[in-house]
Amino acid sequence: MIRPTAKDLAEAAGVSLATVDRVLNDRPNVSARASLKVQEAIEKIGFVRNLAAVALARNKIYRFRFVLPSKGDQYLQELLQRVGEASHTLKSDLTEITVDQIATDDPYQLSRHLAAIETEEVDGVAVMAPESPQVRDALSRLMTRGIHLVQFLSGQEKLKTADFVGVDNFAAGATAGRIIGRFLGNEPGKIMIVAETMVARDSIERRRGFDSIINEQFPHLRALPSLETYGDQSRAAAIIQNVVERHHDIRAAYVLSPESRIPVSAISQHADLQKVTVVVHERTPFSEEALRTGRIDAIIAQDPGHAVRSAVRIMRARADLRDPIAAQEKIRIEVLLKENL
């Protein structure tokens, strides 16, 4: 037999096609005995569902939505582009992807937005938003309503019942710590740490991971308190100037936030920081160029294209009541140097 079909399976199991259908699709009114006979026949004849036929017969269009921040710099642009590409590619796969950009840092607005998503219009939602109890509740309610949720690159204290796509930020911070520690060698010195804001859970976890490595492995180095730019160029310059005046042995800088343009610009414009080792997060046109020209020394990244595709695969699997293939969906913490860009 070339490739057994459901008909062959029915025959082998000694039941009708209708029963095979009931078993395969978990429909009610099947006796345990019949179910068992079908399961055994599946093993015996090596039946494998033809997914193309399933998709065609279901004739269902999968509708997924990405909820992303409305404000951001190059990293957000990068994400939007990847989502757009995925949307385009997946059209022929009966998958429609939409994007909502809202002020994800306003828990109230975000919650309202999530509450307004109708079960009928969407099969799955991938949300990238900072943590808050209110948002967490809204996400829970979303799931209760039968909408599959993916926590996307974001720092929610993970809802255990939801899928997550992204990296372990503690490990990402630790990786940055290892890089800086090894790059600096044995001479003592201080490390400047810059973030847009330390409210974001992502930044907090990275900082914790970073500190854990520096303290344990490189005790001759000292990580200074985190500076917050609030996304403001002149504020960034001012606080960095302030730190430089008080510490004469700054040998490295670590930028916690995904948007590194403002902090790195401030650092590379400062006369006293020309020789410091700089590590940032996320690959953007800016960080890539900075790595090429030597203004920064390494990028810790998670591939946004992978992340988007992974989120879609997971939502797709959940919509079909399948389990995602965990091994394939792990997002790697990438270390980018000038040579492996």
Place this chain on the structure above:
Amino acid sequence: MIRPTAKDLAEAAGVSLATVDRVLNDRPNVSARASLKVQEAIEKIGFVRNLAAVALARNKIYRFRFVLPSKGDQYLQELLQRVGEASHTLKSDLTEITVDQIATDDPYQLSRHLAAIETEEVDGVAVMAPESPQVRDALSRLMTRGIHLVQFLSGQEKLKTADFVGVDNFAAGATAGRIIGRFLGNEPGKIMIVAETMVARDSIERRRGFDSIINEQFPHLRALPSLETYGDQSRAAAIIQNVVERHHDIRAAYVLSPESRIPVSAISQHADLQKVTVVVHERTPFSEEALRTGRIDAIIAQDPGHAVRSAVRIMRARADLRDPIAAQEKIRIEVLLKENL
């Protein structure tokens, strides 16, 4: 209109379904005018082929084959496992994957094997084999016979007309160079370089990439001539001992070959090499464990799972006479440290 079908397309283009079919599938006997009308209508109504329906109607089983070495250590096992996983996963996608393990280092045997592959039994072949003119010819002939070829992780001087899956080995070597250079700091010293054999093009290119960085960026370091273990444990110990006796300032070791167990074992057993920085290629159970326990300091890797899936996607696209999505198929040069394993 919810989602235009070919029928809608025919209507919009003012032609028959038969003509739409001829245009969509590049069949002969279509006037330029009719073709144009269809193309325009596609744009106009936003027609997108339903791939599930295409697959079902074609009812074609895609048969792909991986040709891999018969001899190897953990990296080969890793590869085999990934191919097996892909094979399992893709069964429901009408894709059958087989593996041939042969002595790929014997050009004659490999050529004969490739020549024996029938066009009827296989749609695409992914070959991992070291370079030789004879093999290159055999690969060319394979393509001439209409079998889609993917050069898989291997060091053929690339056949321009064939697809390639894998990393740029020059860049991989350069990345290793950067890592070692930065990890060692400013003190002068020597770098021991070990390979299974320097006949493999991969190793040669990595060595070139490595040297280029060390020479340009870290002139206080010196990379010693490559040692060849020939996969022999005692020979490895002997040649390393020999080098250690002649050089007292070895500060790092770089293992070029994908199988690093033998060289690393020899290095970590040598009393004088306890403090050297070690960088190897490819993630295997051994190298992973060595990184965890600190016997090595970094791994330069290419994800074999990604590589396998990428090769299959490419062969699939080629079999459908589509172009692969280049951006998605790029294999990254990964830098693994203890923290981002």
Place this chain on the structure above:
DNA sequence: ATATAACTGAGGTGCGCACCTCAATGCAAG
């Protein structure tokens, strides 16, 4: 103008499965 080749349309079939209806059977409680 006629033979010929290049095009076009109408229609049909089947891919493997999901989903539906309806009748028939079994089984247990009352």
Place this chain on the structure above:
DNA sequence: CTTGCATTGAGGTGCGCACCTCAGTTATAT
């Protein structure tokens, strides 16, 4: 023994497209 419910089978329809045939039409060459 009847009633009611769970289970099973038979059969049909349609998803969107590929692929085939054959008749009819239009352009091209002679």
